[in-house]
Amino acid sequence: MASAVEVRDLWWRYSRDTDWVLRGVNLTVREGETVCIVGPTGAGKTTLLSCIQSLLPHSFPLGEMKGSVVVDGADTKSTRAAQLAGRVGMVFEDAESQFVFPSVEDDLAFGLENLNLDREEASERLRVIQEEFGIGELMGRTAAQLSGGQKQRVSIAGLVAVQPKVLLLDEPTSELDPIGKSEVMDLVRKIKTRLGITLVIVEQDLEDVIGLAERFLLLDSGKILLEGEPKDFFGNPEFLLEHGVYPPEVSLVFGPLVKEGLVPTVPLDVSEAKRLVRSR
Ligand SMILES: Nc1ncnc2c1ncn2[C@@H]1O[C@H](COP(=O)(O)OP(=O)(O)OP(=O)(O)O)[C@@H](O)[C@H]1O
Numbered sequence: 323m324a325s326a327v328e329v330r331d332l333w334w335r336y337s338r339d340t341d342w343v344l345r346g347v348n349l350t351v352r353e354g355e356t357v358c359i360v361g362p363t364g365a366g367k368t369t370l371l372s373c374i375q376s377l378l379p380h381s382f383p384l385g386e387m388k389g390s391v392v393v394d395g396a397d398t399k400s401t402r403a404a405q406l407a408g409r410v411g412m413v414f415e416d417a418e419s420q421f422v423f424p425s426v427e428d429d430l431a432f433g434l435e436n437l438n439l440d441r442e443e444a445s446e447r448l449r450v451i452q453e454e455f456g457i458g459e460l461m462g463r464t465a466a467q468l469s470g471g472q473k474q475r476v477s478i479a480g481l482v483a484v485q486p487k488v489l490l491l492d493e494p495t496s497e498l499d500p501i502g503k504s505e506v507m508d509l510v511r512k513i514k515t516r517l518g519i520t521l522v523i524v525e526q527d528l529e530d531v532i533g534l535a536e537r538f539l540l541l542d543s544g545k546i547l548l549e550g551e552p553k554d555f556f557g558n559p560e561f562l563l564e565h566g567v568y569p570p571e572v573s574l575v576f577g578p579l580v581k582e583g584l585v586p587t588v589p590l591d592v593s594e595a596k597r598l599v600r601s602r
């Protein structure tokens with residue numbers, strides 16, 4: 323299958339006289355795949371997403387980049403930001419900062435403007451996402467009249483309307499209460515299953531992304547230290563803890579049992595744990 327994102331030996335620093343924040347990152351994301359990046363604070367996760375989104379190097383002339391990032395066939399270094407906007411979109415942790423216009427409706431319409439769609443096509447896309455994401459009743463509101471979860475839902479819907487190949491989500495639920503969190507994660511699941519968009523998610527709360535991501539990567543000090551499918555990735559929960567990542571509870575309980583040969587693998591959720599224990 324074609325790759326949606328190709329990161330090759332990527333190095334980045336925010337200024338020429340400071341340390342490299344990314345140190346030789348390689349990452350390939352296949353079309354339609356969901357990849358989750360985890361790592362301690364300051365590891366470079368947001369920086370990596372910003373490179374894929376092409377905010378870096380374009381919006382940061384003081385920095386230095388080595389290596390390459392190709393998104394949907396376009397090299398981010400040599401492609402104009404407006405052209406990339408149709409290929410890749412990013413949802414930030416801070417929902418508030420993502421709104422440019424007072425009303426939700428104007429904000430969503432603004433996102434489509436770069437694409438030079440005709441009026442009919444633009445309003446059709448807005449109609450479809452309102453329906454698909456159940457945000458019709460929010461259209462007349464201002465950002466201040468939305469809950470945190472609603473803000474994130476509107477941001478994600480607005481990016482999906484642009485129909486990008488790749489959607490980047492940087493801790494989209496970290497500022498939300500449990501209800502807001504589940505609202506947003508339900509939406510992300512919907513995007514994945516119904517629309518098949520390629521997703522790269524940075525998330526601390528791994529319980530939320532288990533079952534969603536096909537592959538996990540551990541980034542620490544600008545390097546990818548571990549990469550694999552969930553079964554392998556969480557098979558050694560102590561390694562993750564050593565690198566500031568809190569693995570799913572169930573993997574912490576079962577990790578030692580696997581080591582002692584009492585169960586064959588680390589389960590990733592409670593129902594799998596039950597099955598494993600019953601089959602003994
Ligand atoms: N605009 C900037 N200018 C200079 N240094 C920066 C800038 N943004 C981030 N950094 C530095 O780059 C490093 C990586 O930051 P980054 O935000 O990518 O980490 P992160 O893994 O996303 O952390 P967190 O989990 O806290 O969000 C940190 O040392 C940070 O201080």
Ligand SMILES: [Mg+2]
Pocket residue numbers: 367368369492
């Ligand atoms: Mg970050």
